[in-house]
Amino acid sequence: MGSKTTVIRSVPSNDPPIRGQARVLANSSDGNGRRIRLAVADWPGSIPGQFVMVGAGARASVPRHDPLLPRPMAVFRDLGPVEGGAASECDVELLYRVVGRGTTLLSEAAPGDTLSIVGPLGEGFPLGDLGTGGGPALLVGGGTGIASLYELARALVHAGRNVVVLLGARSREDLIGRVDFEALGLELVCTTEDGTEGQPGLVTEPLAARLSTHGATASVFAVGPTPMMRACAILAAQHDAACLVSLENPMACGFGVCLGCAVPRAEGGFSLVCRAGPVFDACEIDWEGLS
Numbered sequence: 001m002g003s004k005t006t007v008i009r010s011v012p013s014n015d016p017p018i019r020g021q022a023r024v025l026a027n028s029s030d031g032n033g034r035r036i037r038l039a040v041a042d043w044p045g046s047i048p049g050q051f052v053m054v055g056a057g058a059r060a061s062v063p064r065h066d067p068l069l070p071r072p073m074a075v076f077r078d079l080g081p082v083e084g085g086a087a088s089e090c091d092v093e094l095l096y097r098v099v100g101r102g103t104t105l106l107s108e109a110a111p112g113d114t115l116s117i118v119g120p121l122g123e124g125f126p127l128g129d130l131g132t133g134g135g136p137a138l139l140v141g142g143g144t145g146i147a148s149l150y151e152l153a154r155a156l157v158h159a160g161r162n163v164v165v166l167l168g169a170r171s172r173e174d175l176i177g178r179v180d181f182e183a184l185g186l187e188l189v190c191t192t193e194d195g196t197e198g199q200p201g202l203v204t205e206p207l208a209a210r211l212s213t214h215g216a217t218a219s220v221f222a223v224g225p226t227p228m229m230r231a232c233a234i235l236a237a238q239h240d241a242a243c244l245v246s247l248e249n250p251m252a253c254g255f256g257v258c259l260g261c262a263v264p265r266a267e268g269g270f271s272l273v274c275r276a277g278p279v280f281d282a283c284e285i286d287w288e289g290l291s
């Protein structure tokens with residue numbers, strides 16, 4: 001797959017991540033997912049696609065070692081100063097699904113509880129021009145990958161780009177975060193495998209149709225299950241379109257120490273998702289070697 005992507009960071013990256021406690025402002029359901037809003041002191045702001053490590057088990061009522069390791073979560077919405085909060089506090093929202101112990105504990109956090117947080121971490125999406133043709137930005141989200149795309153969509157809309165968001169899920173209730181994308185006033189295409197919302201089938205089907213129309217002028221940004229991202233990468237390459245993906249490998253530390261998040265590179269060797277990514281040019285990844 002040939003690369004057409006020039007990676008340009010949108011803002012200087014020299015603001016260090018913060019490590020501290022976040023106060024839970026709200027924690028509510030969103031279909032089959034949940035959203036939690038955190039008041040984070042001294043939050044430096046994030047680049048779309050960056051993530052935080054949340055220590056869901058660090059609340060007063062739960063022993064620190066339960067679970068021992070924090071969990072990576074994309075910054076879903078960076079909402080600015082907390083209404084009525086301390087001057088330095090920012091309102092950071094995460095969108096998540098309960099899959100195991102860490103996310104179960106996260107779902108049990110109540111307003112006023114505190115969680116440990118480190119972030120923002122990783123290399124986010126570049127917001128400079130991608131591709132050469134000036135065609136649409138096609139944002140493809142599946143599962144909890146949807147959470148990594150909202151701030152990207154908002155930034156691209158703000159920059160005057162033609163943005164199409166394609167969200168795919170098993171069922172209507174799995175289309176988490178959809179209302180927020182709708183509020184951005186962009187073109188939103190939903191697909192569900194059971195046909196309960198939007199187009200029945202896989203999200204790669206409307207992607208293929210858009211790529212057939214726009215070809216190499218389009219830019220693809222894909223976040224979701226590995227098979228979905230692999231299919232997006234192949235489709236983009238077939239149309240010579242730029243394609244960025246954001247990988248969601250399990251992580252233990254989030255900042256390059258444990259080496260637990262290594263992914264194979266197309267050219268050989270490995271990259272750490274938490275340091276070099278989570279956003280990568282799709283051409284950089286050895287998709288066959290990725291589990």
Ligand SMILES: Cc1cc2nc3c(=O)[nH]c(=O)nc-3n(C[C@H](O)[C@H](O)[C@H](O)COP(=O)(O)OP(=O)(O)OC[C@H]3O[C@@H](n4cnc5c(N)ncnc54)[C@H](O)[C@@H]3O)c2cc1C
Pocket residue numbers: 051067071072073074075094095096097098099100101102103104144145147148247248249250251278
């Ligand atoms: C950069 C990044 C951003 C992420 N953003 C989000 C997000 O915004 N919202 C969200 O809900 N999730 C997100 N995830 C995934 C999230 O971190 C995991 O779902 C979470 O760590 C699971 O913790 P747990 O203790 O609940 O589950 P565990 O008990 O650790 O695992 C439960 C089950 O989920 C599987 N699992 C655990 N982690 C992952 C993973 N990363 N990918 C696939 N399967 C996994 C395990 O193999 C196991 O079968 C992100 C991951 C990364 C690396």
Ligand code: FES
Pocket residue numbers: 250251252253254255256257258259260261262272273274275
């Ligand atoms: S998560 Fe530890 S090195 Fe990446």
